[in-house]
Structures are given as C-alpha cells and as structure tokens.
Amino acid sequence: MKKGKFTGARIIVKSLEAQGVEVIFGYPGGATLPIYDELAKSSIRHVLARHEQGAAHMADGYARATGRLGFCMSTSGPGATNLVTGIATAFMDSSPVVAITGQVPRPLIGNDAFQEVDTTGITIPITKHNYLVQQAKDLPHCLSEAFYLAGSGRKGPVLLDIPKDVQLEEFSLNQVKRPLLEGYNPTIKGHPGQIKRALGLLKNAQKPVIIAGGGVCHAEAQEELKQLAERGDIPVVYTLMGKAAFHNSNPLCLGMLGYHGRVEANTAISEADIILAAGTRFGDRSTGPLGSFAAQAKIIHIDIDPAEISKNVSAYLPIVGDVKNIIGRLADLIPTIKHPDWTTHLKEVAKNHPLREIKKGVMTPHILTVLKEIAGDPILVTDVGRHQIFAAHYFPVESGRSFITSGGLGTMGFGVPAAIGAKLGHPEKNIVDIAGDGSFMMTCQEIATAVEEDIPILVLIMNDYCLGMISQLQDAFYGKRYEACRFGKNVDCAKLAESMGAVGIRVSREKEIAPAIEKGLSEDKPCVIDFILEDTPNVYPMVTGTSLMEYVE
Amino acid sequence: MKHTISILCDDIPGVMTRVSGLFSRRGFNIESLSVGHTEVSGKSRFTIVVKGDDRVLEQVRKQLQKLIHVIKAWDIKQDDAVEREHALIKIKLEDVKKHELLQIITAAQARIVDSSGPIWILEVTGDTRSVDNAFNLLNDYNILESIRTGKIAIERETSRFISG
Numbered sequence: 001m002k003k004g005k006f007t008g009a010r011i012i013v014k015s016l017e018a019q020g021v022e023v024i025f026g027y028p029g030g031a032t033l034p035i036y037d038e039l040a041k042s043s044i045r046h047v048l049a050r051h052e053q054g055a056a057h058m059a060d061g062y063a064r065a066t067g068r069l070g071f072c073m074s075t076s077g078p079g080a081t082n083l084v085t086g087i088a089t090a091f092m093d094s095s096p097v098v099a100i101t102g103q104v105p106r107p108l109i110g111n112d113a114f115q116e117v118d119t120t121g122i123t124i125p126i127t128k129h130n131y132l133v134q135q136a137k138d139l140p141h142c143l144s145e146a147f148y149l150a151g152s153g154r155k156g157p158v159l160l161d162i163p164k165d166v167q168l169e170e171f172s173l174n175q176v177k178r179p180l181l182e183g184y185n186p187t188i189k190g191h192p193g194q195i196k197r198a199l200g201l202l203k204n205a206q207k208p209v210i211i212a213g214g215g216v217c218h219a220e221a222q223e224e225l226k227q228l229a230e231r232g233d234i235p236v237v238y239t240l241m242g243k244a245a246f247h248n249s250n251p252l253c254l255g256m257l258g259y260h261g262r263v264e265a266n267t268a269i270s271e272a273d274i275i276l277a278a279g280t281r282f283g284d285r286s287t288g289p290l291g292s293f294a295a296q297a298k299i300i301h302i303d304i305d306p307a308e309i310s311k312n313v314s315a316y317l318p319i320v321g322d323v324k325n326i327i328g329r330l331a332d333l334i335p336t337i338k339h340p341d342w343t344t345h346l347k348e349v350a351k352n353h354p355l356r357e358i359k360k361g362v363m364t365p366h367i368l369t370v371l372k373e374i375a376g377d378p379i380l381v382t383d384v385g386r387h388q389i390f391a392a393h394y395f396p397v398e399s400g401r402s403f404i405t406s407g408g409l410g411t412m413g414f415g416v417p418a419a420i421g422a423k424l425g426h427p428e429k430n431i432v433d434i435a436g437d438g439s440f441m442m443t444c445q446e447i448a449t450a451v452e453e454d455i456p457i458l459v460l461i462m463n464d465y466c467l468g469m470i471s472q473l474q475d476a477f478y479g480k481r482y483e484a485c486r487f488g489k490n491v492d493c494a495k496l497a498e499s500m501g502a503v504g505i506r507v508s509r510e511k512e513i514a515p516a517i518e519k520g521l522s523e524d525k526p527c528v529i530d531f532i533l534e535d536t537p538n539v540y541p542m543v544t545g546t547s548l549m550e551y552v553e
Numbered sequence: 554m555k556h557t558i559s560i561l562c563d564d565i566p567g568v569m570t571r572v573s574g575l576f577s578r579r580g581f582n583i584e585s586l587s588v589g590h591t592e593v594s595g596k597s598r599f600t601i602v603v604k605g606d607d608r609v610l611e612q613v614r615k616q617l618q619k620l621i622h623v624i625k626a627w628d629i630k631q632d633d634a635v636e637r638e639h640a641l642i643k644i645k646l647e648d649v650k651k652h653e654l655l656q657i658i659t660a661a662q663a664r665i666v667d668s669s670g671p672i673w674i675l676e677v678t679g680d681t682r683s684v685d686n687a688f689n690l691l692n693d694y695n696i697l698e699s700i701r702t703g704k705i706a707i708e709r710e711t712s713r714f715i716s717g
C-alpha cells in the first residue's frame with residue numbers, strides 16, 4: 001500500500017478504533033474476510049458467535065446494558081439474513097446497534113451472485129438508516145454518520161452494507177467528503193411553553209399518574225423521574241421496557257401496566273385525570289384496547305420522536321425532546337404536592353388485588369424470589385413467554401439498565417446472547433438470564449460462545465417442556481385445545497450445557513434452588529440451571545375483555 | 554380524503570424505496586408520484602397524491618419526515634397551491650372528421666405535438682380537473698395510448714424551502 005493510502009477494510013477498523021469500540025460480535029464469511037484480516041491487527045476484541053442472530057443480540061445486549069453502541073458483523077447473503085431478527089429486535093426497542101454486512105463485489109451486485117441478497121432493501125423497515133457503501137472513499141463519512149445516527153435522537157440500529165471490493169479498494173484520506181445531514185436534527189430540549197403548561201396540568205391534577213417507558217431508561221432519567229414523582233406525589237406505572245425506569249419498591253410504584261399489567265396500575269390509568277407519559281410509544285401491550293384506554297385522562301406525552309406523538313393515543317399536550325431534559329425541568333419546577341385521597345385509594349386497590357401468592361416449590365415466581373434474595377441487584381435478562389411476564393412482576397428492579405428484555409418484537413432466543421453482550425459491557429455485575437425452555441433452545445448454541453470467550457453468565461431455564469405462553473393463550477381463548485405447544489422430555493438442558501463446556505445443573509426439588517443459584521453465581525464459567533418446574537401456572541393478571549379493567553387475576 | 558404530500562429530500566439512491574415503502578406497508582395505493590430536481594443541486598422534490606384516512610396519513614407524513622434524507626415532508630392544501638399535471642394522448646385518426654377533432658382539441662385545451670401520420674399525439678397540461686376534462690372530451694375517439702405525469706404542486710407566496 002502506498003503511503004497515505006488506505007484500503008476500505010483498514011478504514012473500517014480504524015474508524016471503529018477511533019470510536020472507542022471495545023468489542024464486536026460477528027461471524028465471518030467470504031464477503032467480510034478483508035475486514036477480518038484488518039481486525040486481526042487491531043486491539044478490538046472480536047467475539048465469534050455461533051449464529052449471526054446471536055451476534056446481533058449480543059451487540060444489542062451490550063448496548064442496552066451500557067448505553068454505548070453495540071457492534072455486530074456478518075457476511076453477505078445468509079449471514080445478513082440471519083442478522084435480520086436481531087436487527088429488528090433492536091429496532092423495536094430503540095437500541096443503538098451498528099451492523100456491518102459484507103456484500104458481493106460491485107460488478108456482481110444485481111446478478112444473483114453467490115450469497116447475494118439485497119441487504120439494504122431487506123433492512124430498510126427495520127433500521128433507523130442503512131447504507132450500501134459504493135466507494136471506499138465514502139466509508140469514513142458513512143461510518144461516522146452511522147455511529148452518530150445510531151446513538152443520537154431516538155436511538156436505533158444502523159446497517160452498513162459494504163461490498164467486498166470496496167473493502168479492498170485503496171483511497172487516500174484527502175478524498176474524503178464531509179458528512180451532511182440536513183434533514184436530521186433531533187430535538188433535545190423541551191419547549192419551555194409546553195413544559196410550563198404541563199406543570200400547570202400536574203399542579204391542578206387530582207389523580208395524576210406517570211407512565212414510565214423504555215425512553216426513560218435509554219435517557220437514564222431515573223433520578224429526575226424519582227424527584228418528579230416524589231415531589232409531586234405522583235404514582236408511577238411502568239411499561240415492560242420501562243421497568244428499570246423507577247425503583248420497583250418505591251411506595252409510589254404501582255408496577256407494570258397493560259395487557260399483563262397489575263390491577264392497581266391499570267386502575268390508576270383508567271381513573272387518572274392527568275397522565276404524564278414519558279418515553280413510551282403506547283404499544284398495544286401497554287394500552288390494551290385503545291377505545292377505552294385512559295378514558296378520563298388528559299395525556300401529556302413526552303417523547304424524543306415527534307412521530308410517536310398521537311400515533312396510538314392522542315396527546316393533549318405533547319412535549320418533544322429528551323426525556324431526561326424535560327423530566328428534569330419538571331422535577332425542578334414542581335412544588336411539593338400531596339394527593340392523599342388518590343394514593344390511599346390506589347393502595348387500597350393494590351391491597352385488594354395482590355399478585356397471586358408465591359407458593360414455595362420449583363415454580364417460576366418462587367425461583368425469582370430466591371434469586372432476588374441471593375443475587376441482589378443483578379442485570380436481569382429475559383427471554384420471551386410466560387417466564388418473561390413473571391420476571392416483570394416478581395423480580396423487583398432497583399437500578400437503571402438492569403432489566404433487559406425484548407419488549408417490542410418479543411423475540412424468543414434473545415436471552416442467552418443478550419446476556420453475553422451485557423456481561424461484556426458490565427463484567428463486574430451478575431448477569432442472569434431467565435429463559436423458557438422453548439426460548440433457550442432457539443439460541444442455546446451461544447453457550448459455547450460464552451464458554452470459549454470466557455463470559456460467565458448465569459442462565460435459569462424455567463423448564464415446563466412447553467411453550468407456556470402459547471398454552472396460556474389456548475387455555476384462555478381456544479377452549480383449552482392445546483395444539484403445537486408441548487415438547488417431549490428428551491432434551492437434558494443441563495447436559496446440553498455441559499457438553500458445551502459450561503456448568504450444567506438440573507434442579508427438580510425446592511431445597512436445591514438456593515444452593516444451585518449460589519453455585520451458579522460463584523462459578524467463573526457460564527452456568528445453566530435447568531429448573532424442572534413442578535407446577536406451571538399461567539401468569540396473571542391478563543386482560544381478557546375490551547378494556548384494561550376486564551381481566552383475570 | 555385525498556392528500557397531496559410534498560417531500561423535499563436529498564437526491565441519492567434509495568430515497569424512492571424508503572418513501573414508497575412507508576405507504577405500501579400500510580396498504581396505501583399511491584395514486585400518483587412525481588419526482589424531479591429542484592433549484593438547489595442535490596435536492597429533489599416529490600409530489601405524492603394518495604387517498605386515505607387523515608390520521609393515518611399524518612402518521613405517514615411524520616414517518617417520512619423521520620427518514621434521514623428527508624428534509625421536509627408536508628401536506629399541501631389545495632387552495633394555497635398551484636397544481637399541474639401533464640398528459641400525452643395518442644389518437645388514431647381513421648374514420649375521424651378532422652375538423653371535428655380539431656374543435657374538440659381546442660375545447661379540451663390540448664395541443665397537437667405530432668400530426669405527421671395517421672396517428673396524432675396530443676398533450677394536455679393543467680390541474681387534475683382540466684386534464685380529466687380533456688380525457689372526457691376525447692373519450693369518443695380512438696385513444697391508442699395515454700400517459701399522465703401525476704401531479705406536481707407548489708404553494709403560492711410563502712416559500713417552504715429551507716436553503717441548503
């Protein structure tokens with residue numbers, strides 16, 4: 001290479017280094033080998049996953065646990081299509097992931113070449129933005145734009161599709177264009193007039209409620225939210241994505257709202273006169289049927305994305321901007337208020353509608369309770385299903401970024417790889433994945449990755465030999481006709497884990513729960529505990545009617 | 554209701570797919586779409602005519618505005634704007650009384666752009682109503698082919714343009 005000249009692959013790795021990237025999760029192929037050749041010379045750690053979906057979830061888990069960008073990489077064609085589920089998962093939950101995919105060389109694009117797919121075409125609807133990089137000299141500004149876009153405004157995945165010959169092409173840095181993003185100016189500061197109006201509404205409210213969404217977690221506005229809620233004496237409900245937005249044991253915390261929400265949370269929403277919704281997109285799992293949602297309330301909607309305002313639920317007062325900035329302003333300005341009638345009433349509702357009792361035994365709620373006692377304040381990662389909702393209800397979370405779940409896409413198989421990513425972001429913390437047996441088997445091969453890369457995560461499988469959430473739906477809505485939801489009992493997940501070099505423990509008796517968890521947490525290897533559930537109750541409350549107030553509890 | 558959406562964006566590959574995808578994923582059928590360069594190099598302007606629920610279209614507009622290369626997307630109010638559409642119409646002359654056709658062409662405010670053989674090509678320019686009207690008048694003749702550009706629209710007075 002001539003002096004002052006770079007190859008595309010070189011500049012990719014240099015840009016990642018300049019960005020301070022510690023780790024990239026990937027899986028190689030012919031179309032990314034030039035990048036791997038450069039990566040070998042770099043200090044950036046590469047974690048070789050066992051499936052590209054795993055690599056994408058790892059990057060996502062890393063991003064969610066740290067707030068920094070998560071990076072993943074795959075080859076063209078099947079590598080790229082395998083990333084898709086992971087990218088879509090990140091997109092639905094606004095997680096800042098940067099995906100790099102190899103593409104066939106430029107002269108072959110469009111010819112149905114070996115391992116060619118239209119990666120940018122496929123990923124337009126599931127990325128914040130994507131690039132097909134046409135020339136090596138475009139790489140520096142495409143990369144810096146991609147990093148900026150993924151991590152600013154409403155965060156989200158950005159993909160760069162880079163043809164192999166672009167990776168090999170030489171260019172000199174002085175050919176580089178400056179980035180220009182005229183159409184992209186996220187609003188950060190909330191409009192002062194709107195904030196004043198919101199304050200007026202909150203001051204005069206008799207029955208105020210705050211809905212804390214995932215945006216509060218992304219913005220790390222926990223402290224501001226706590227101040228606002230406590231000064232204004234405003235009860236807080238959270239969405240699944242917003243669980244870590246508010247200390248779950250704060251007396252003002254009413255728990256999760258929505259389709260699987262707590263009765264007191266849904267009651268608060270249904271009776272409130274003023275709702276302050278922060279960083280939530282009013283997803284259908286949170287609102288239930290829209291026609292009856294928050295029928296008494298005027299809604300103040302704070303969101304960084306103007307397109308979320310009045311998308312699902314009409315906002316009486318929108319405030320576009322960064323949740324931390326806006327809640328912070330409100331918290332500073334709100335006088336100390338009390339709503340004793342309202343809070344007492346809600347406490348009464350809570351008392352009359354407790355969650356189902358936690359029975360001792362090898363059952364998910366009890367296991368979660370034991371875990372809480374032993375592990376304290378770990379980062380809890382979940383998969384998708386009944387166990388996920390149990391985790392949302394029975395595992396109180398205290399600090400930000402400590403509850404990681406696929407809320408928007410509901411991706412089974414998210415847990416193990418996301419936990420691996422989270423552990424690399426926070427090696428000092430305990431990372432515990434609550435998995436269902438169905439979810440676990442979707443990406444369990446990544447246990448091998450965790451072993452080889454020395455990433456000690458703890459996986460707790462709530463094994464009911466069943467797709468529990470599916471059977472719950474068939475129970476409630478399909479006349480108990482259980483179809484395609486039962487698994488055979490042939491798989492021994494503990495042995496499966498052991499075969500990959502992890503510690504595997506099988507637990508089928510109540511008294512083994514605590515020792516197993518203690519052992520799992522003390523291991524310096526990944527550990528999988530297969531809890532053979534003795535009873536597999538459905539998870540309640542569950543909304544079954546046309547409003548949040550029609551439920552089974 | 555029918556809406557006319559105007560989009561000012563960077564002129565780069567892929568913008569069209571991104572824009573049209575936001576309509577198609579919601580099951581909207583784009584009635585017409587025209588796009589071309591503007592007075593600023595590197596910027597294009599779309600005019601899209603689409604029928605649909607006002608609320609949903611406002612949602613689409615916001616999503617369009619979110620596209621990284623879209624500088625502005627807005628709904629044009631018909632009363633405040635000048636709108637034009639262009640059509641080319643190919644007519645076969647056999648059995649046609651030429652002077653009658655010429656009268657119709659005048660009434661339809663069409664122009665003959667090619668009359669060299671037994672097949673004429675006419676052009677019509679105007680707002681959508683007058684182009685529709687021209688088609689109505691010419692319907693009795695043997696139209697072999699016709700094409701319309703789709704509407705372009707520009708607002709009177711206030712310039713929306715954010716100079717780049």
Ligand SMILES: Cc1ncc(C[n+]2csc(CCOP(=O)(O)OP(=O)(O)O)c2C)c(N)n1
Pocket residue numbers: 383384385386387388410411412413435436437438439440462464466467468469470
């Ligand atoms: C990739 C994927 N496929 C299918 C589904 C539909 N689904 C939702 S929950 C569920 C069952 C999950 O079973 P399991 O992981 O064993 O957890 P459990 O409900 O038993 O706790 C299924 C199949 C999904 N969410 N994700």
